[in-house]
Amino acid sequence: MKIQSFDNIYNIHKKSRVKRWFLFIFLTAVVVLFLPWTQNIKVMGTVTSLYQEQRPQQLNSPIPGKIIKWYVKNGDYVKKGDTILQLSEVKDDYFDPLLVQRTQQQVEAKKGVRDYYEAKVGTTNSQLQALATAKDLKLNQLQIKISQLKNKLAGEEAELAAAANELKLSEDQFARQKKMYDEGLVSLTQFQQRSISYQNAIAKKTASENKVAQTRQEIVNTGIEQNSVIQDYTEKLSKTEGERFQSMGQIEGSEGDIAKLENQVANYKFRQGLYFIIASQDGQIVQLNKAGIGEILKETESIGTIVPKTTDYAVEIYIKPVDLPLIKEGQRVMCVFDGFPAIVFSGWPDSSYGIFAGKVIAVESNISANGLFKALVIEDKTEKKWPPKIKMGTGVQGIAILNDVPVWYELWRNINGFPPDYYEVKTEKTGSNEKQK
Missing domain, CATH: 1.10.287 (Helix Hairpins)
Incomplete structure (x- = not known):
């Protein structure tokens, strides 16, 4: 007597596809092992300016005085030479109007x-x-x-x-x-x-x-x-x-x-x-820390900050001492800016979305207070432009691009705890142009 439940539970007489799937997955894994993998170093940083005069500047009182009039408020945009506030004397040596x-x-x-x-x-x-x-x-x-x-x-x-x-x-x-x-x-x-x-x-x-x-x-x-x-x-x-x-x-x-x-x-x-404190450059007034009329300012006391309107942005990245030998001037760095959506494939940066290319122009020889070495990255003009909406101080995740190696080599390196390969930046000069690899 043929039992229907026995046939449904035990599939011993049916053909299995496990071997086919196993072979397919195995061959796929072998193929993947030989795919190119881009070695990289992940670093963190912030958006800054390439030039000192384009960074946020403090507004300081050059003389001690009493505030008698404000001409701006927080968030106002000013032009170079615009008056920010007016002071009056507090020292009796200068009281005489004549x-x-x-x-x-x-x-x-x-x-x-x-x-x-x-x-x-x-x-x-x-x-x-x-x-x-x-x-x-x-x-x-x-x-x-x-x-x-x-x-x-x-x-x-x-x-x-x-x-x-x-x-x-x-x-x-x-x-x-x-x-x-x-x-x-x-x-x-x-x-x-x-x-x-x-x-x-x-x-x-x-x-x-x-x-x-x-x-x-x-x-x-x-x-x-x-x-x-x-x-x-x-x-x-x-x-x-x-x-x-x-x-x-x-x-x-x-x-x-x-x-x-x-x-x-x-x-x-x-x-x-000096009774009139004026803007040193075009920008936005922020972080005003004095309020009202009649407050006394000390000499060189900070009043607020002016953020320049025109900025050549750069990125400050911080590198671990162990990774410092791998970073060279001219090296390619992919940047992911906070607030901008990105899909990142670590080993295939060119296939990622929402990342922007830059190149290292300077690596400081002195260690910073946080125990890391600082490097300065600027926009790579030959690739996609950086987003215009980035602001000073925005967080950045950097991916320093190293050598292209097979996936199996990268796995073997990580299993053995070896560091990434040293990356040499080659420069070819043609006339006045320089191409970096």
Whole structure:
């Protein structure tokens, strides 16, 4: 008797397809093992800017002050040079509304003092020239007097010589006359006449000697007077020169005071321009941390942040030290931005959806505070453009592309715990263009 339930439960007489499916799966697995697999390193990062000036900038108060007016609010877009807020002074040194004008008046007063001393220096120069001229004139007069006295002395010395000759002759005549008188050859009257002549010759010679001595004394006195004139005028010139140097010192001091006051004027004018905090570039005002009117700001205190409107985006990725040797400049990195849908096939990045290509332009040699090394990735212009809606600070998952290897090799590598193969970036230059592989 044939039991229907037995036939339904036991299919021993039916043909099985297990072997067929096993062979199909086995062959498929073998084929898959020989498919290409792209080795990669997964890293995390954030969106930043390629240039420092395009990154979010803090708005700081350059001077301490009190807020008296706001011109913007959170989220406003501003252009370069737009006023953000207005401050007023809180230091009593700058309360005077006419501070610049009064300081400028001090500058003008100092310039007047300088001009006065410059005029005094000019007058002193004229005095020096007059004293020098008077000194030369006086010395020339004394020199002429000395020359005249020397000529006079020469004449008197000639007279003295003549008187001496005359005296010698009179002495000889007197001696002969006396001898003749003693012998009785001449009378007493004749002898007395000769004696008188002899006495006159002596007196004449004595007078000539006195004249010569007097003239020589006058020459000496004139020389002494000449030295006295030199000393007197030297003292006057030194005194006047000292006054001149004193005035020049006052001029230099005035110049220093003028420069200091002009520096203060410039600083006061520049400080007045700091009462208005303006936008340094086009962008959006965010994170304003001061509210209301009358709040006091300290010097360099942060007011908020301005996010630049135009940005050349880049991605900062952080690499583990063990993976650092595998990352090179020019290496290809696939980026998955937070908020943008993506379907990622790890081993086949070219087949993934929603990922964007970039290339490494710099790898920092110094480790960061988080224990990782930072690298900078920019957009690859030869492939799909990065989404325009990304923002600064957006999270990014990066896939650093390495070598293409078979699937069986990648499985064998992971089973043995070996690192990925070292990836060399080859650069071919054709003219001015560079193609990176």
